[in-house]
Amino acid sequence: xxxxxxxxxxxxxxxVFDNPNLNASDMLVYxxxxxxxxxxTKTCFPSLALLEKKSRLxxxxxxxxxxxxxxxxxxxxxxxxxxxxxxLMLEPTSAxxxxxxxxxxxxxxxxxxxxxxxxxxxxxxxxxxxxxxKEIIAHLNERLGLVKPHGFxxxxxxxxxxLNARLKDYTKADVIAVIDLMCDKRIGTExxxxxxxxxxxxxxxxxxxxxxxxxKDTGINPLEELK
Numbered sequence: 001x002x003x004x005x006x007x008x009x010x011x012x013x014x015x016v017f018d019n020p021n022l023n024a025s026d027m028l029v030y031x032x033x034x035x036x037x038x039x040x041t042k043t044c045f046p047s048l049a050l051l052e053k054k055s056r057l058x059x060x061x062x063x064x065x066x067x068x069x070x071x072x073x074x075x076x077x078x079x080x081x082x083x084x085x086x087x088l089m090l091e092p093t094s095a096x097x098x099x100x101x102x103x104x105x106x107x108x109x110x111x112x113x114x115x116x117x118x119x120x121x122x123x124x125x126x127x128x129x130x131x132x133x134k135e136i137i138a139h140l141n142e143r144l145g146l147v148k149p150h151g152f153x154x155x156x157x158x159x160x161x162x163l164n165a166r167l168k169d170y171t172k173a174d175v176i177a178v179i180d181l182m183c184d185k186r187i188g189t190e191x192x193x194x195x196x197x198x199x200x201x202x203x204x205x206x207x208x209x210x211x212x213x214x215x216k217d218t219g220i221n222p223l224e225e226l227k
Contacts, residue, residue: 010034015198021072021157028055029065030074037089042193047084071153073196090196129154132172133163137197139176143183144195152197162201170210175201178209 012034016022022030032054036044046054051062069075078086129137134154141151152159166175182200186192199205 010037016074019072019158022068023065025055025057025061026065026068028057029062030069031055033069033075033087033089042089043086044089045084045086070150071156073152073156073159073198076150076193088193090193126155127157127160127164129160129163132167133160136163136172136175136179140179140183140195140197140200143179143187144192156197159197159201162197162203165203166201166206170206174210177213178206181209181213 010031012027012031016030017027029051032051033044033046035054036046038044048059048062051057051066052059055062055065057065066075066077070077074090076088076090078088080086137152137154137159141147144151146152154160163175179200182195186195200209
């Protein structure tokens with residue numbers, strides 16, 4: 001059943017609220033955007049002045065937080081000269097979409113106990129994308145027609161953690177084949193907005209995506225041709 005917006009309330013998912021990469025200002029700007037989201041298109045276009053007013057933040061902080069939200073894959077921004085930006089909220093509002101994996105379901109997302117100073121120092125070290133991870137992310141951006149400075153970043157830590165986990169069990173060709181499968185199905189539909197790393201590489205769905213590729217009418221696994 002769809003989670004419809006209720007007049008007088010706004011939705012913020014747990015995985016967004018609990019995102020350790022977002023600070024208080026980022027959350028206020030995100031909530032301000034959600035205040036104006038259209039429930040069908042998942043878009044909104046509040047001006048910077050309005051975001052300043054609703055978030056109670058100065059403009060430079062609002063702009064900085066918008067950049068963080070974009071880097072985290074939570075929003076896609078279409079910038080228009082002389083007009084308010086258009087914001088697409090890349091965050092599912094329907095129970096039909098797979099939830100973001102929990103630490104128990106996906107070890108890649110385990111958070112280290114902050115009381116352990118040694119482990120905490122280790123987790124503060126940012127992951128660096130490998131060549132094949134950069135190629136995967138670049139392929140996704142290419143399929144979606146996203147050109148720098150827009151598009152998904154190969155520095156996004158959540159994306160890299162998910163890719164690290166998936167590449168332990170699958171090949172780069174498997175991941176690219178999944179991207180192609182889902183892009184072929186969803187580009188040009190209302191589902192296109194959910195073509196993002198947190199959905200495509202989610203442990204709850206990825207195996208099913210791979211299996212759906214393997215079971216073609218021809219009986220041939222196209223992944224073998226890509227390896």
